[in-house]
Amino acid sequence: MRNVVIGILGTSLDSGKFQDRWQKWRPSVGICQHEELLVDRFELLHEPRDQALAELVASDIANVSPETTVNRHALKLVDAWDFDDVFARLLEFARGCQFQPEEENYLIHITTGTHVEQICLFLLAESRHIPGQLLQTSPPPRNQIGAGRYRIIDLDLSKYDALATRFAQQQQEARSFLKSGIETRNGRFNALIEQIETVAIASTAPLLITGPTGAGKSQLARKIYQLKRQRQQLRGEMVELNCATLRGDQAMSALFGHIKGAFTGATGPRPGLLKSAHQGLLFLDEIGELGLDEQAMLLRAIEEKRFLPVGSDKEVESDFQLIAGTNRDLKDCVKQRTFREDLLARINLWTFCLPGLKDRREDIEPNLDFELDRFARVAGRKVTMNKEARQGFLAFAESREATWDANFRDLNASITRMATLAASGRITVADVETEIGRLQTDWGVATCDDQQQTLLSVLDSRRLREIDLFDQAQLAAVIEVCRQSRSLSDAGRQLFAVSRLEKRQANDADRLRKYLARFGLTWGDLS
Known part of the structure; x- marks a missing residue:
């Protein structure tokens, strides 16, 4: 395959008018001096004002590598350090090229040009607007004259995966x-x-x-x-x-x-x-x-x-x-x-x-922990909540009756009050009930209804949130009947009084047991 180099003229590194220019390392000329890297074509990009230098570099390349064809392209840049301008001009150049990757191997020289130009060339290679590999050159060891060194950098996808993972992190x-x-x-x-x-x-x-x-x-x-x-x-x-x-x-x-x-x-x-x-x-x-x-x-x-x-x-x-x-x-x-x-x-x-707290009820629990940690930093003492107190507060906080009129300010104030009053360093059910009453008074809302109280007596708030309102209403009615009945069978007879008449053999207790099991409950839980 033919090797095609695409590079930008280095106005400093490639410069030199007199014979002593051959005593210094010039990257664009040096590329074509490597015997093991045969350059068939060099697409040399430059600004119009640097035409004379571009012609000299093209002539010097012809001297060291007669088989290399140099095509000069004048980029009409307003500012070689302006990212938008440089990228637009280089993209325009890339779109005007008739790339033949099945026949030609493209090497994108990123050693010369401004840092902005080098970055833009890299982006065009990474986005495959220029289907090539990166070519990086460096001068020979100190006090030596020669073509210098070069390195072809393949855009290794495995490295990109690592970079992408780090970026995502x-x-x-x-x-x-x-x-x-x-x-x-x-x-x-x-x-x-x-x-x-x-x-x-x-x-x-x-x-x-x-x-x-x-x-x-x-x-x-x-x-x-x-x-x-x-x-x-x-x-x-x-x-x-x-x-x-x-x-x-x-x-x-x-x-x-x-x-x-x-x-x-x-x-x-x-x-x-x-x-x-x-x-x-x-x-x-x-x-x-x-x-x-x-x-x-x-x-x-x-x-x-x-x-x-x-x-x-x-x-x-x-x-x-x-x-x-x-x-x-x-x-x-x-x-x-x-x-x-x-x-x-x-x-x-x-x-x-930003949504209000009542529209983010599932975020109340992690914010509860955040507020407790913040209180500990401010007050200099750690306060926790026992399991029952936590369940009780969340059941109320995540219910529709908690309006959270002042949003997170209300939540912060609520946690601060409970933590301050928890003299033992542990917020109790009594502390929670007192706070709920205060919030209800501040918001002017009714107390927790009987259905909610019935369900919370046997289910924690997290489990209750996973049950549809329709099933909540039905389950609360079943629990009340069970608590008024002497046995599982007695409760079953009352609950299935109509449908049991259509059956040859009544299985009321078994039906009720299976119904309660759907919610992880047993007859003993309701006693």
């Missing part, structure tokens, strides 16, 4: 970090976190996080900042502001700063939060509470990275990433003309809605 760690290490079980929430992790790492565009109060918007924003800081994507600080706390001139000054004497009481200059967030992250919670004037200035600051402090005629620059939070329907606010449509369009590129 890093992704999983990032998602777990965004969830504070809580092994959440809600499929919708886990899929949402996966999307947020992908966008947070890949984009610097504004993020809009919506959801009810207490759903965790502020905590998620902090985790996103910490994740991006770990990846060295942000160098500045995270600045937080609840826009609901701002009013009038205070809002303008807090956000954009002011100069001395800008208004009564402005005895000194103030940088403002946008300036403080330079090269960092600005989290504006309840952004729907901002006034229209502040919204207009914020829009310009997002788009142009500059703004005017109050009372100043000199612009200030600040390059920050914005995360906005709200529990309002901003589209409805636009209709009511309390929120600017153009600002919403600018921050609505990536919108993520």
Whole structure:
């Protein structure tokens, strides 16, 4: 097969006009000097301004390897260090080639060119836009003259599997970090976190996080900042502001700063939060509470990275990433003309809605453990729950009567109260019952109904959650009949009083025993 090298002209490494150029190692020329590597064709890419050097290199290749045909290609790059520009031009070149991999062996030289050009060549090889192997060259040992060394790198899929596994593990760690290490079980929430992790790492565009109060918007924003800081994507600080706390001139000054004497009481200059967030992250919670004037200035600051402090005629620059939070329907606010449509369009590129706790009831148990661990760190003492107390709390917490009006704030407060009152270091059933009564009073809900109490007397909360409401109602009725009966047979006769008449031989006790066994119960469990 014919060997075809595809490489970018090295404006420094391949340079040299005079005879002494043969005393230095020039990668593009050196490739063609190896006796064991016969290069039939060299596709040499260069910028138009380097045409003279490209012609000289082509001529020198002809001298050392007359059998090598050199084709020069002028890449009209605006900036050889601009990733988008370089990739677009190299992709255009690749698409214009008539590759014949069954007849030609393509070697992609990644030693010359800018680092961006080398990366783009690698990506084109990995994506098979250029169906070839990577060719890496290096100079000869010190104080020696010659062609140098070369190495052909095959894209070994086994190595890629290892890299892919490692990358997947890093992704999983990032998602777990965004969830504070809580092994959440809600499929919708886990899929949402996966999307947020992908966008947070890949984009610097504004993020809009919506959801009810207490759903965790502020905590998620902090985790996103910490994740991006770990990846060295942000160098500045995270600045937080609840826009609901701002009013009038205070809002303008807090956000954009002011100069001395800008208004009564402005005895000194103030940088403002946008300036403080330079090269960092600005989290504006309840952004729907901002006034229209502040919204207009914020829009310009997002788009142009500059703004005017109050009372100043000199612009200030600040390059920050914005995360906005709200529990309002901003589209409805636009209709009511309390929120600017153009600002919403600018921050609505990536919108993520966090579900409330009542929509994530399966996540209450892992969050219960998280809150107990957090209490231990804050209070300096470990508190646990006995099995019965845990089952009782979860049965109520995961039921429909637990409304969790303030979402995770309610859960945090509930666990903190029980842990604080657990003087022995162990939360008991009595502690749980007291807390449930408090929550019911706060939410204005009715107490647990008789059916739930009957079922929880023989089943733990986890088992109860696995039973359909239809079966729960039937099972509760059966349990009540059994408890009022003298024996298994007596209960069976009452429960099957109609259908037993159609049978030649009654088997009421056996039918009832098998029914209870479906739920892991026996007659003795109901006594």
